Amino acid sequence: MPAQLISGTELAASIREQIARRAAELTELGHQPGLAVVLVGEDPASQVYVRNKVAACEKAGFKSIMHRLPANTTQTELLALVNTLNHDDTIHGILVQLPLPSHMDSHSVIEAIAAHKDVDGFHVSNAGLLMTGKPLFRPCTPYGVMKMLELTGINLRGAEAVVIGASNIVGKPQAMLLLQQGATVTLCNSKTKDLKAHCQRADVLVVAVGRPNMVTGDMIKPGAVVIDVGINRLPNGQLCGDVDFESAKAVAGWITPVPGGVGPMTITMLLQNTIEAVERRLSQH
Numbered sequence: 355m356p357a358q359l360i361s362g363t364e365l366a367a368s369i370r371e372q373i374a375r376r377a378a379e380l381t382e383l384g385h386q387p388g389l390a391v392v393l394v395g396e397d398p399a400s401q402v403y404v405r406n407k408v409a410a411c412e413k414a415g416f417k418s419i420m421h422r423l424p425a426n427t428t429q430t431e432l433l434a435l436v437n438t439l440n441h442d443d444t445i446h447g448i449l450v451q452l453p454l455p456s457h458m459d460s461h462s463v464i465e466a467i468a469a470h471k472d473v474d475g476f477h478v479s480n481a482g483l484l485m486t487g488k489p490l491f492r493p494c495t496p497y498g499v500m501k502m503l504e505l506t507g508i509n510l511r512g513a514e515a516v517v518i519g520a521s522n523i524v525g526k527p528q529a530m531l532l533l534q535q536g537a538t539v540t541l542c543n544s545k546t547k548d549l550k551a552h553c554q555r556a557d558v559l560v561v562a563v564g565r566p567n568m569v570t571g572d573m574i575k576p577g578a579v580v581i582d583v584g585i586n587r588l589p590n591g592q593l594c595g596d597v598d599f600e601s602a603k604a605v606a607g608w609i610t611p612v613p614g615g616v617g618p619m620t621i622t623m624l625l626q627n628t629i630e631a632v633e634r635r636l637s638q639h
């Protein structure tokens with residue numbers, strides 16, 4: 355029996371409906387959720403992503419403010435904008451689109467964002483809180499993956515989870531979230547020996563590498579849940595994931611498509627984190 359599809363598009367739509375309802379209530383109370391998105395430079399892919407994020411915000415009834423800065427903006431100017439947004443009470447979440455131009459130090463820009471407005475969950479203090487099991491914001495992509503796993507009904511307690519790719523924005527926080535749900539987690543990286551043997555033991559396989567079709571059906575345990583975080587553009591313009599979908603879907607129990615899988619969930623969890631920022635501020639006043 356071929357794998358069941360986990361549609362990120364559908365799950366995202368249903369979560370965004372709930373978010374829009376909550377946003378309307380919060381607006382009624384005088385606390386319209388506000389997200390500021392900062393884009394530096396003219397990278398075409400980043401422009402598309404940022405436009406999608408702003409559109410999703412507006413559709414959910416958020417206030418969204420887009421700041422487009424030229425590629426030659428200085429780090430000092432960007433830090434000044436972040437500081438202004440930190441002090442703006444109508445803004446609950448701040449997202450600085452990555453990658454930044456090479457003359458900037460992304461790390462210090464991220465650290466300049468107030469941790470309670472860091473809806474990406476990239477600030478060191480949020481990374482630390484996640485590791486202690488008391489997260490303020492969960493990074494959007496791993497958070498979205500957890501929602502997709504919930505949809506499958508899989509019991510994560512005692513499950514073998516294998517994450518391929520150990521980035522700070524996906525692999526590492528993903529491993530933490532899975533661990534906190536009781537999974538036994540293996541975090542693989544580019545030096546891992548016999549990746550296939552690790553994959554074949556996985557009840558849950560999350561692939562976040564950025565290499566087209568690197569996971570094939572023969573590497574998958576029959577019935578496993580396979581989550582493809584990769585978004586790769588092939589020379590012919592087609593989008594594909596890190597998982598070879600055709601061979602994988604014949605073996606897996608559940609699988610996410612690309613596009614229409616994790617990507618739409620990432621944007622949804624950005625909205626969710628912004629709602630959480632508003633709720634947290636309300637409960638503190």
Ligand SMILES: Nc1nc(=O)c2c([nH]1)NC[C@@H]1CN(c3ccc(C(=O)N[C@@H](CCC(=O)O)C(=O)O)cc3)C=[N+]21
Pocket residue numbers: 402403406449450451452453474494585593612613614615616617618619620621
């Ligand atoms: N500070 C920051 N936070 C981010 O969350 C962040 C970032 N920087 N920089 C870039 C990456 C990338 N990212 C995506 C989000 C949604 C889709 C998405 O919805 N993709 C569609 C396809 C879109 C297309 O056609 O290209 C899909 O998978 O169906 C993709 C990529 C967020 N990122």
